[in-house]
Amino acid sequence: MFDFTIALRILITLFIVTFIRNAFSKRERAALRIVAVLVLGDIGRSPRMMYHAESFANAQFQTYLVGYAGSKPIPSLVRINVELVHLTETPSMFKGLPFLLLAPLKIALQICTVLSALLYTIPRPPEYIIVQNPPSIPTLALVQLVCWLRGSKLIIDWHNLGYSILALKLGEKHALVRIARKFEKFFGRSAHIHLFVTRAMRDHLVKPWDLRGIKVVLHDRPPSYFKRAEDFETHDLFNKLAPSFSSPSLKEFLPRYNSPRSTPFTHLAHQGAPYGALSLDPELSDPSSPGSTFPALRADRPALLVSSTSWTPDEDFSILLDALEMYEKRARQANEEEYVSSDDNESNKLPKLLAIVTGKGPQKEFYMNEVARREKEQGWRWVRCRNLWLEAEDYPVLLGSADLGVCLHSSSSNLDLPMKVVDMFGCGLPVCALDFPCLSELVKDRQNGYTFKTADELTSQLTDILRGFPDAPQLARLRESFKQCMSSNRHTKHGHRQHRSRGDERVQVEEEGDGWCSWAENWNRVVKPLVLRDVEREETSLIW
């Protein structure tokens, strides 16, 4: 059996020896063009850090991505040779301990495993270490120490504030929250570069925390392969997902299909056949019949709603659950004979609604049990809700195949924006998003989506948008204004250059505007010039 205490002792001894050796010998000189990207979390569930790693590697850096193994990372990391360095997990036997006992044990192990990764596994000192905050404890202190020992430059990527997440658990006034805030402020103050996910976060931190270093906003943006799905991609995806839709309650809910020729959303159609008139004709759906067939959306498909959540307390899933329950009631009123008068026409009907919730996290089991309970006890006929975790390459196809996205993110600090909405926008998907301060940096109400505050409001938005589906006029209008909003953003407000003083240097910083573009375009414009500044300087001095 794995002896945790022996491993811990070995790691602590190694750390002390290294520390003394480094403290009393000449500091190492960092090697140019090596970067360590550190996240104290599951690498595969840390999209922004994976994108940073990809961008550094594309800028010819030898790139190490340090974090926990778990979900599969994006495939491009393997292609471009990013080296994954895995941290040791907290042994599962500790997981049942109370928080106040578990926390120090977990931190002790984190200290050992992070130091061993940054000091030993990465053989030459990196030029840059870029760290995700939060979590802040113990990471911020560790990276400051390693940068001091190895002569690396620190980049802090401010995603949110660690102490504000702890406050959700312990309450704002708790002594540990106050200590965590002081820790974050002290160890987060100095860095070579501070990156912020929003302007609101930059403004909140720069002056009040007296941050030192280059400070620049880098909004989340989707990679270029996040796009609207073609019908054949939707067809392939739902064929692949067929085993996840095999439960009796889903089978009776979804239109009949015959994989691989048809799925609940698509079928094989003949070129030139009228849209929507095909699914009932088995001859036409048979790929072996003469003439070319191609996958097309079926007219009797349910509306597809996608929501992604980390199942944490700052994303209150009960809002969506209540909204789905109310949608079920309204769909019965709109569609079922006992409620509908003969004057009511088709365009007032509401479609069946399949909500797919992606994501992993602590509250998943609780809420999915609640979904199953309500579905069964109330005999839902118009709504189903299922949780899935998709392979990294399938996740954008699901978003690109959906009709509407829902986001329940409410920031613990009111300073960070949901990456999942960025993903949805990249896939051409308008969203209904829970409102909170600073959301307007991303979601413009009634332009690229709707904002809501309560389950009631969300239900009204769902029914308005989906009424008459698949020929839903409100959905068509929303898609049109979404397209206009994103394309006008793309061509207008790009950033402007600013000069900032940094010691005796004048630093040119590209300030980001609201412009919509891909992650790579944004990173190359904002971060690349900062991390390759010495190259520019060398090139300039060669010219002169």
Ligand SMILES: Nc1nc2c(ncn2[C@@H]2O[C@H](COP(=O)(O)OP(=O)(O)O[C@H]3O[C@H](CO)[C@@H](O)[C@H](O)[C@@H]3O)[C@@H](O)[C@H]2O)c(=O)[nH]1
């Ligand atoms: N492969 C896969 N990935 C998924 C799936 N579902 C969600 N994800 C990944 O999980 C991310 C959402 O994770 P959250 O933890 O819910 O992030 P967020 O609230 O939307 O955004 C927060 O984290 C970002 C990244 O750390 C921050 O950049 C952002 O500011 C914010 O703090 C998505 O962007 C996507 O990359 C899935 O089924 N499969």
